[in-house]
Amino acid sequence: MISIINAKIITPFRVIENGYVSIENGRIVNVQDSDKWPKGDANHQIVDAQGLYLSPGFIDIHIHGGGGSDFMDNEVDAYLNIAETHARYGTTAMLPTTLTSEQDLLLETFEVYAKSLDKNEKGAKFYGLHLEGPYFAMEQRGAQDPRYIRNPEPAEYEPILSKYKHLIARWSAAPELPGALAFGQRVCEEGILLALAHTDAVYDEVLKGVEAGYKLATHLYSGMSGMTRRNAYRYAGAIESCLLIDDIDVEIIADGTHLPEPFLKLISKVKAKNQIILITDAMRAAGTDVTESILGGRANGLPVVVEDGVAKLPDRKSFAGSVATADRLIRTMRDIAGLELKDAVHMLTVNPARILGLQHQIGTISKGLQADLILFDENIQIQKTMVEGCFIYEK
Missing domain, CATH: 2.30.40.10 (Urease, subunit C, domain 1)
Structure with a gap:
C-alpha cells in the first residue's frame, strides 16, 4: 500500500x-x-x-506527438517516447492522434499502435486511436495535407471499422460532406466517439450532424467556419453553432496562442464547465526546444517552424499544431481565462474521462478508481x- x-x-x-x-x-x-x-x-x-x-492525471484526447516523435512516424519507439515525454508534464492517459494521410499509412498505424500497447510501461497509457481525418472540408484543412483529403466512402471506412474498430476511440470528420451523415451513424453504431472537425458547415448542417451522432467539436475555432453570408443573408457557421447547441461538447487548444484571452473567456462563459475539454493538439516539437520541425511522419510530413510558443507553416499563414504540454493548459486557463484551479483541472480530467466513457475508471480521485495521480x-x-x-x- x-x-x-x-x-x-x-x-x-x-x-x-x-x-x-x-x-x-x-x-x-x-x-x-x-x-x-x-x-x-x-x-x-x-x-x-x-x-x-x-490531482487526477491529465487526460489528453487529442495529441500528435512530443519529445521529437510523432505518432505518424509509425514506430513503436515513437509511441513510447511520446508517452514518456508527456508523462513528465502530468499526462497519464492519451489518445494517439493521426493526421490525414494515404490509406496504406493509416492501416500501418493500426498495426504499430497495437504493438505499442504492451510495451508502454513508463509513460501515459493509450486508450485508443483518434483518427483525425481524412474526411474534411478542403477550405478548412489548416495544416492537414490536401493531397489526402477526401469524402467518406463505405468502401474505404467499412473495412477499417470491421478490422480495427476495437482500436479506435474517436473519429473526427466534417459533417457536411457527401456521405458524412451515413458515415457518422456507422461510427456511432460501433461505439466510437464522433467529432466534427475541419468543417465548413453552417447551422443546419451542424444540427443534422448532431442528429447523426456528432457530439464533440474538435479544437473549437481552429479549422472551423464562422459566420458567413450567402446571397446577402447571414448564416451561423460551425463556431457559432457549437457554442449555441447544448448537445455539443467542445475541446480547445488552451495554449493561450491558438485561442487568446477573449476567446478562452467567451467559451468559458457560454459553455458549461462540464462541456469544455482541454487538449494539447501537441506535435513532435512539444517538450523540446527546437525551432524547426515536421508535422506528421518524418518520411512525408510537412516542414514547420516553431516560434512564439506554437508551430506554424513556413509561410506563417497557419498554425501547424501546438507545442503545449498539459501543465501549460492548466496555467493558461487559470491565469489567462481566470478559472479556479479546480475547474481548469476538471476540464482535463473529469470531462475527457466522461466523454470517453471512462469515468468509472479514471478522471477523479475517488475510491475504487485507478490510481493515475500527479x-x-x-x-x-x-x-x-x-x-x-x-x-x-x-x-
Whole structure:
C-alpha cells in the first residue's frame, strides 16, 4: 500500500487541504479529509506531498506527438517516447492522434499502435486511436495535407471499422460532406466517439450532424467556419453553432496562442464547465526546444517552424499544431481565462474521462478508481506522476 499524505487534493467539487489518499494494487482505496495521516511500515509506503496539489492525471484526447516523435512516424519507439515525454508534464492517459494521410499509412498505424500497447510501461497509457481525418472540408484543412483529403466512402471506412474498430476511440470528420451523415451513424453504431472537425458547415448542417451522432467539436475555432453570408443573408457557421447547441461538447487548444484571452473567456462563459475539454493538439516539437520541425511522419510530413510558443507553416499563414504540454493548459486557463484551479483541472480530467466513457475508471480521485495521480506546485510544475499506482516520473 502507498499513502500520499499532506496533500491539497483536487476533487471535482473542492480542494481538500492536508488530506491523504491511499492506494493498493493500482487503485485508490481511501480518500480522507483529515490531517491524521496513516503511519508507514514495511508494507505501507508513506509519501509526504509537503503541501503540493494532488490531482487526477491529465487526460489528453487529442495529441500528435512530443519529445521529437510523432505518432505518424509509425514506430513503436515513437509511441513510447511520446508517452514518456508527456508523462513528465502530468499526462497519464492519451489518445494517439493521426493526421490525414494515404490509406496504406493509416492501416500501418493500426498495426504499430497495437504493438505499442504492451510495451508502454513508463509513460501515459493509450486508450485508443483518434483518427483525425481524412474526411474534411478542403477550405478548412489548416495544416492537414490536401493531397489526402477526401469524402467518406463505405468502401474505404467499412473495412477499417470491421478490422480495427476495437482500436479506435474517436473519429473526427466534417459533417457536411457527401456521405458524412451515413458515415457518422456507422461510427456511432460501433461505439466510437464522433467529432466534427475541419468543417465548413453552417447551422443546419451542424444540427443534422448532431442528429447523426456528432457530439464533440474538435479544437473549437481552429479549422472551423464562422459566420458567413450567402446571397446577402447571414448564416451561423460551425463556431457559432457549437457554442449555441447544448448537445455539443467542445475541446480547445488552451495554449493561450491558438485561442487568446477573449476567446478562452467567451467559451468559458457560454459553455458549461462540464462541456469544455482541454487538449494539447501537441506535435513532435512539444517538450523540446527546437525551432524547426515536421508535422506528421518524418518520411512525408510537412516542414514547420516553431516560434512564439506554437508551430506554424513556413509561410506563417497557419498554425501547424501546438507545442503545449498539459501543465501549460492548466496555467493558461487559470491565469489567462481566470478559472479556479479546480475547474481548469476538471476540464482535463473529469470531462475527457466522461466523454470517453471512462469515468468509472479514471478522471477523479475517488475510491475504487485507478490510481493515475500527479503532484504539482502552485506554478503547475509537475513533481511526480503515478500511473496505475506506480510512480513513472519523479522530478
